[in-house]
Amino acid sequence: MPRAVAGPEIERLINLLARVPGLGPRSARRAALHLIKKREQLMSPLAAAFEDVLGKIATCRVCGNVDVRDPCSICVDDTRDPNLLIVVADVADLWALERAGALNARYHVLGGTLSPLDGIGPDDLNLKSLVARVHEGTIKEVLIALGATVDGQTTAHYVTELIRDSGVKVTRLAHGVPVGGELDYLDEGTLSAAIRARTNL
Template structure:
């Protein structure tokens, strides 16, 4: 019996969040408990609100307060350019970069025998529907440079081939700001293969 039940439950639940271990969960709990009105209640309320209002976009698989999501309904974005990503986290990363001005398709994972994820588990049907409507010029596969990512990219390419849409994949190589001596052989090989004249 270290402290009240509520405190122990709070620490236990916080420690299950990714990135928080038992130690940082205790620090987070203490920080919240020190300011119940200013910190803990507002966080509790936004969680309740988000649990109620946030839904998965039926068109692209993004998470948003609206369905279709604000990206799918944004008339300033290129609806003919679809970037396929594995997770909403990947979509957020691309949005932060501000590079992609098209729309998205969130697969919700990759084909993976290990994780038991087959074609039916991926959010692909709505991608094929959108391409089938005929207004899509290009599908960019922005999947991880992993075995599963490559397998999924290859499989998607085959599924999209009959439609005649242009399918591309993101480039592999040396990350900007990255030193060569810390990169693995696969990345170095990809960077050499993707070399360009200057």
Template sequence: MPRAVAGPEIERLIQLLARLPGLGPRSARRVALHLIKKREGLMAPLAAALTDALGKIVVCRTCGNVDVCDPCSICTDPTRDPLTLVVVADVSDLWALERAGVLNARYHVLGGVLSPLDGVGPEDLNLAALVDRVHQGPVAEVILALGATVDGQTTAHYVTDLLRDLPVKVTRLAQGVPVGGELDYLDEGTLSAAIRARTRM
């Protein structure tokens, strides 16, 4: 078993950083060391920002977005098109579409995609609320902005079946999204092309 190279406080910092996506133990050590070296200029403001975020950030009960208010600023924005609802897997996908700036719609975050191998079933996703939102109206089009992975496409077909009997047009992203691609990693031009060329399910 490897020995601890620092005190318990530093080791705890490294262990917590290693839980972040894209950071393994080695990267976490480098990040921790950088934070320690920049205590005043980086670590203190980061700690304050994390504390502030912990106390203020909430999940929107309407769409699943994260914001400092509930309902979120997107759901309460009167300039948004209430007839178009964009369904995304995660908040990161919502942010990617907002960065692209090609839609002025409202969103619905599923909280993931169907994945039998990972034990994620329909009951684990925010699907019932989606059906309720469409049923209550005034939604005319649901855009399925889900990744072009097998799980993403399975989820798209499942949602299409759920909405089949409701008076709403269901479309999905088309060209521009590569097979196996995740929305959060695509550039704005690719996302724009995919939105413009969406097709009916």
């Protein structure tokens, strides 16, 4: 077992940083060291920001987004298209679509995807409120924006079946060759999806 190279407070900081997705033990050590070196410019403002947001974080009761208000800023935005609802697995997916800025719509966060191997079933997802929203009568199209994984596709099929009787149009994101992608670098599944979803020029 490696020995601690710093005091317990710094080791605790490193261990907490290592729990952040995308940061392993080495990256966490580098991040902690950088924060310590830049404590006036980074660590103090970061600590203040954490303290400020901690008591204000709320999960939107309408869509499941994370914001500092409930309902969230997206749900109360009157400029959003009320007829289009985008279904995503996680808040990170919602934020990614917002960054793309392609659609000015409303969202519904499922809180994950169906995964029998991980013990995640329909009752573990935000599905009942989705069905209720779709049956309110305002929504004309549900865009299912889930990952092109087995779990994502299983969940997309399940959601489609759940809301089939509502009469709303159900669409999904196109899958295939990414912008800037070269064919010889793509896997067979991506190429097959691109061929199936081919369009006229």
